[in-house]
Amino acid sequence: MHHVLRRLDLNLLPIFDAVFRHRSVRLAADELSMSTSALSHALTRLREFLKDPLFYREGHKMCPSVYALLLAPHIAEALQALNQHLSPVKPFDPLTSNEFFRIAVTDYTAFCVFPVLMKEIHNIAPGINFELCHLPHNPALNELLAGEVDLALSFSEPDEVKHPDLDEIDLFQDEFVVISNARRQTLSLEDYLKAGHLVVTPWNEKRGLLDTHLERIGLERRITLKTPSMLSSPHVVAESELLMAIPTFVAGKIEKMANVRTFKLPFFAPPFTVKIFSHKRSGRKKSTEWLKEYISNCIHHADYVNNLPSRASANATDRRA
Numbered sequence: 001m002h003h004v005l006r007r008l009d010l011n012l013l014p015i016f017d018a019v020f021r022h023r024s025v026r027l028a029a030d031e032l033s034m035s036t037s038a039l040s041h042a043l044t045r046l047r048e049f050l051k052d053p054l055f056y057r058e059g060h061k062m063c064p065s066v067y068a069l070l071l072a073p074h075i076a077e078a079l080q081a082l083n084q085h086l087s088p089v090k091p092f093d094p095l096t097s098n099e100f101f102r103i104a105v106t107d108y109t110a111f112c113v114f115p116v117l118m119k120e121i122h123n124i125a126p127g128i129n130f131e132l133c134h135l136p137h138n139p140a141l142n143e144l145l146a147g148e149v150d151l152a153l154s155f156s157e158p159d160e161v162k163h164p165d166l167d168e169i170d171l172f173q174d175e176f177v178v179i180s181n182a183r184r185q186t187l188s189l190e191d192y193l194k195a196g197h198l199v200v201t202p203w204n205e206k207r208g209l210l211d212t213h214l215e216r217i218g219l220e221r222r223i224t225l226k227t228p229s230m231l232s233s234p235h236v237v238a239e240s241e242l243l244m245a246i247p248t249f250v251a252g253k254i255e256k257m258a259n260v261r262t263f264k265l266p267f268f269a270p271p272f273t274v275k276i277f278s279h280k281r282s283g284r285k286k287s288t289e290w291l292k293e294y295i296s297n298c299i300h301h302a303d304y305v306n307n308l309p310s311r312a313s314a315n316a317t318d319r320r321a
Contacts (some may be wrong), residue, residue: 013075015039016054017308020072023061042123092286094125094294099287102131102142102149106202107230109153112169112249112274114300117295124294134228137203142163144279150288152277157209158270166280171299174243175271176210179260181238187263196224198233198244210245213269220279 018028019039029039031281047054050071055062064072092099105113108130121128135143140152141163155174162168178187181194199208207223214220224242227233237244238259246254251262276292 005061005091008049009273012042012049015042016046016068016071016077017075017079018069019043019055020064020076023063025062031205047300054192062176073108092290093222094128094287094290096127096302097125097287098127098129100129100131101124101151101288101291102133104149104152104154105132106134106154107200108202108247108250109155109274111230111253113153113295113299116262116298121294121299128291134202140277150278151292153274154277155272155274157272165280167280169276169296171274171276173271173273174247174249176269177248178263178265179234179237179244179246179251180242181240181255182259184261184263187266189245189266192243192266193219193221195222195241195243197221197224198227198236198242198313199223199243200228200230200233200246202228203224204228208245209272210269211266214267217267219267234260296309 014032015028015034018031019025022028022031025036025039025043029036032039034042043054050067052067053065055064055070058061102229114130114132133149135149135152140149140154143149144152145165156168178192180187197208199211201208211221211223224238230246234246234254235241235258245265254260255262276295278288278292
């Protein structure tokens with residue numbers, strides 16, 4: 001592999017490029033801080049290796065051969081790419097940066113993080129841009145490794161094993177409550193199991209997270225409607241007899257938008273943790289590290305834990321009702 005490059009002194013390529021651009025040995029030597037004799041000697045070596053004159057003198061100008069004209073754009077492009085990628089990374093300045101971040105999210109994690117993030121970030125980093133994308137699986141391991149996404153915003157339960165290739169930053173804990181139409185007055189475990197359920201599966205899972213917890217205690221619910229999106233779901237619940245388990249943070253916002261009532265989950269399910277995921281082997285870009293820290297600070301300053309709507313709301317029934 002690279003059998004030509006192994007035999008070529010790559011230092012000769014910037015010399016070729018400089019002579020081609022300046023059409024002058026003297027000007028090329030000045031740019032490269034070389035003597036004209038040293039540059040002429042180097043050019044001779046490259047001619048011998050490529051078996052082509054490359055340049056011929058016409059008056060005071062060095063005119064390129066046909067072969068040199070073919071080579072020049074490829075050498076210039078290669079040198080520019082190497083110079084760009086091998087240069088030391090510049091310090092990241094959020095105030096002047098126009099960095100573009102691609103972040104994997106679910107409806108829920110975007111709902112939790114981006115309102116407070118976008119409220120603050122325009123003062124600190126006005127030129128930064130985002131693209132949010134939904135991926136068909138969790139975590140976005142392959143996409144993080146390949147650099148297709150910079151970060152993933154997701155969640156995990158206490159008993160989930162950490163992936164060895166992922167860095168995780170905990171943002172806040174949340175837990176599930178149940179919403180129904182406003183006509184319902186109580187919700188017992190028996191009521192819960194008899195009802196039809198709307199289940200949001202952001203990664204197109206066959207069943208929801210709570211079905212695993214029900215299975216552990218020998219119970220099962222009936223999934224009537226399964227959807228990857230949370231956007232329309234509360235409005236479907238408001239107009240039907242369906243129940244929907246939803247994170248507490250979202251429930252507090254949804255009650256202001258849809259005619260629904262919130263109840264405690266009538267069986268135990270552990271809280272889950274919303275997290276920032278990044279890949280350990282994808283490189284620690286200064287801009288990405290800054291963004292992770294900034295998101296974390298925004299969430300903690302907003303005091304999400306204390307501002308989560310209480311599960312002991314006036315509409316809620318006892319946990320084991």
